[in-house]
Amino acid sequence: xxYGRVSVDGEPRWARMDDEVVHLLAxxxxxxxxxxxxxxPITEAAFLPPVVPFVFYAVGLNxxxxxxxARATGREVAVPERPEVGYRANxxxxxxxxxxxxxxxxxxxxxxxxxxVAVVGRRVRNASRAEAQExxxxxxxxxxxxxxxxxxxxxxFWRSKNSDTFKPMGPWITTDVDPMAQTTTVRVNGEVGAxxxxxxxxxxxxxxxxxxSRYITFFPGDVLWMGADSNCQIAPGDTVEVEVTGIGVLSxxxxxxxxxxxxxxx
Numbered sequence: 001x002x003y004g005r006v007s008v009d010g011e012p013r014w015a016r017m018d019d020e021v022v023h024l025l026a027x028x029x030x031x032x033x034x035x036x037x038x039x040x041p042i043t044e045a046a047f048l049p050p051v052v053p054f055v056f057y058a059v060g061l062n063x064x065x066x067x068x069x070a071r072a073t074g075r076e077v078a079v080p081e082r083p084e085v086g087y088r089a090n091x092x093x094x095x096x097x098x099x100x101x102x103x104x105x106x107x108x109x110x111x112x113x114x115x116x117v118a119v120v121g122r123r124v125r126n127a128s129r130a131e132a133q134e135x136x137x138x139x140x141x142x143x144x145x146x147x148x149x150x151x152x153x154x155x156x157f158w159r160s161k162n163s164d165t166f167k168p169m170g171p172w173i174t175t176d177v178d179p180m181a182q183t184t185t186v187r188v189n190g191e192v193g194a195x196x197x198x199x200x201x202x203x204x205x206x207x208x209x210x211x212x213s214r215y216i217t218f219f220p221g222d223v224l225w226m227g228a229d230s231n232c233q234i235a236p237g238d239t240v241e242v243e244v245t246g247i248g249v250l251s252x253x254x255x256x257x258x259x260x261x262x263x264x265x266x
Contacts, residue, residue, distance in 0.1 A: 002248075003029045003138070004172035005052075005095075006045035017042065017172050030121055030137060030220045047096035049169045050140050051119055053223040056088040056167075057212070058144070062202050062227030069230060083203040083211045085224065089162040096171035096250050100145055101257035102236050103163060108149030110235060110254075113228035114186040114242035115142040116179045116198050117169060118205045120222040124213050132209035135218065138175035141250040142225045143168040143242050145234075168242075168252045169223070177246040179226075180204060186232050187241040193232030198244055201226065 002017040014029065015022040022045045027034035061067050061080060070077040102110060121137025151160035180199030185192060205226055209218065234240050236256040243249045
């Protein structure tokens with residue numbers, strides 16, 4: 001099954017999705033099996049991030065290809081000895097088809113990384129491996145957009161990873177797919193920039209849930225981005241697509257953001 005969130009007539013709605021139709025639901029599938037209230041052609045729906053997570057977890061350096069790339073740039077990077085998670089900000093999330101906005105003062109490398117994303121469907125704490133596997137509701141796709149000069153200049157990733165629009169996610173959640181048996185492909189303007197086995201991870205999603213849930217509680221709607229093997233440079237005017245076989249294709253245009261930041265009234 002494929003579930004997601006769409007905007008219909010300006011209203012955000014949960015939906016079950018077919019190839020050409022969205023079936024608008026009475027509630028969230030994370031809470032049960034909601035009834036279908038109505039159906040619309042998929043062309044009438046604007047995609048939203050398929051879930052707005054309570055907490056947004058992310059994994060770094062979880063593919064050996066990514067580690068090798070980091071080493072090639074002169075960084076001293078070790079293969080992780082245990083699964084550890086980081087955090088990202090919800091304000092960065094956008095849906096399929098929305099524009100990635102490049103801030104006007106950003107310079108240097110601007111890159112995209114295609115990732116499979118686990119969507120948690122139940123509360124879990126101190127999970128066994130079996131419980132971790134049962135806790136995942138489904139899988140979606142993420143594009144981890146990064147501004148590299150900011151990443152190296154700031155003490156944290158607050159701008160480089162978390163600026164508005166830097167985390168496209170979607171287009172939907174697929175519940176009946178084995179993510180470890182898929183292939184991730186990133187295309188820029190139709191040209192393949194990265195391609196790798198999705199399951200070729202240092203630690204798999206359930207390793208992270210088992211380890212992290214020893215200390216923190218996962219809740220329905222939390223997401224865990226699983227890292228990438230490699231990255232692709234992008235720029236305003238490009239269109240970047242992330243495909244994970246068995247799930248779908250997440251596509252977003254890249255635009256220069258020339259708007260002045262909004263200021264709070266004094």
